[in-house]
């Protein structure tokens with residue numbers, strides 16, 4: 001581009017920022033006009049194929065991108081048992097020192113591109129766009145939405161699929177058409193899935209739990225981790241939502257364990273900590289046989305109180321601003337809280353017929369929570385008639 005020494009790029013996305021780095025490397029003055037007021041990017045991931053990795057190398061950002069992402073060499077397809085059915089190795093187009101593929105979160109790629117563009121000397125203007133363009137023999141005169149005006153040798157439209165610049169230049173008949181395909185994507189920390197798998201493995205080996213601390217690890221993995229995954233999808237503003245998710249997950253899992261105590265015991269699974277059984281004098285074979293002794297009722301009373309304390313902690317951790325986005329979790333909380341109340345109302349007798357809530361009741365609970373009802377004000381708070389007060 002011998003006659004080009006000053007370029008305006010409209011849009012600071014992947015294309016605009018990458019172009020700015022390349023132009024600066026060629027010694028050309030670059031300005032970027034980005035309509036967003038902050039350098040943020042929609043928070044999902046991107047896969048860099050080998051040709052993109054090669055482009056990263058030529059822009060001098062490949063090392064930073066690799067450090068910020070997850071390099072991999074190919075694709076492997078497995079069946080449900082983990083047996084490899086097919087492998088597709090990638091091509092190392094960027095040379096032996098770089099991976100064939102690179103997975104990156106969008107914010108990570110954006111940070112690398114933004115830092116490299118700035119370091120290369122591009123001028124970045126936030127919160128502005130082009131209001132008017134006038135092309136002459138010698139240059140392009142641009143008036144910006146903030147009232148300023150400047151001339152450039154070249155203006156590049158990098159303002160995305162719904163480009164306003166394209167409409168300004170070519171009219172609105174060149175618009176993208178919706179194909180009918182939609183995508184929802186979320187970034188969820190991988191460790192939550194790893195924890196979940198570890199928890200499921202504990203079930204496979206029929207693990208027994210010596211103390212409540214041991215059982216809490218299991219509950220965290222199989223239920224707290226699901227809560228942590230779910231809130232990334234629901235969305236939250238207050239970081240306390242993570243404590244809410246973990247405490248609620250443990251509370252729900254404890255209710256599950258208490259409700260299914262006998263059926264689980266018959267399948268060889270006793271989740272209640274051994275130290276609790278010993279303390280209250282309940283033998284595992286009594287659980288299998290469904291023997292309802294005073295000791296068993298006292299044990300149940302103790303475990304229900306423990307579950308209740310996790311509901312309490314969860315409730316305290318839910319910030320007002322996140323109550324709406326957590327409505328699905330709150331519906332679960334309300335249903336399980338009611339289930340805990342039903343166990344209590346039965347005098348803690350979970351042996352024999354399974355404690356359950358009717359579908360219409362679950363429906364009404366869900367509707368009430370959706371309309372803003374505070375589930376903590378309901379059943380489980382009220383002690384049943386003749387509740388035993390002795391504690392083990």
Ligand SMILES: Cc1cc2nc3c(=O)[nH]c(=O)nc-3n(C[C@H](O)[C@H](O)[C@H](O)COP(=O)(O)OP(=O)(O)OC[C@H]3O[C@@H](n4cnc5c(N)ncnc54)[C@H](O)[C@@H]3O)c2cc1C
Nearest residue numbers: 011012013014015016033034035046047129159160164183
């Ligand atoms: C669900 C999904 C998954 C994808 N996965 C991959 C993948 O795995 N690998 C891959 O290589 N590609 C992937 N893509 C494609 C990739 O995201 C796009 O090719 C890329 O984002 C295009 O970059 P861009 O800079 O042209 O546009 P964008 O990234 O959309 O950037 C446009 C920028 O212009 C700004 N802007 C908009 N209007 C104006 C205006 N009037 N004035 C000033 N600024 C403005 C915007 O705020 C934005 O910053 C995916 C796309 C989608 C939708």
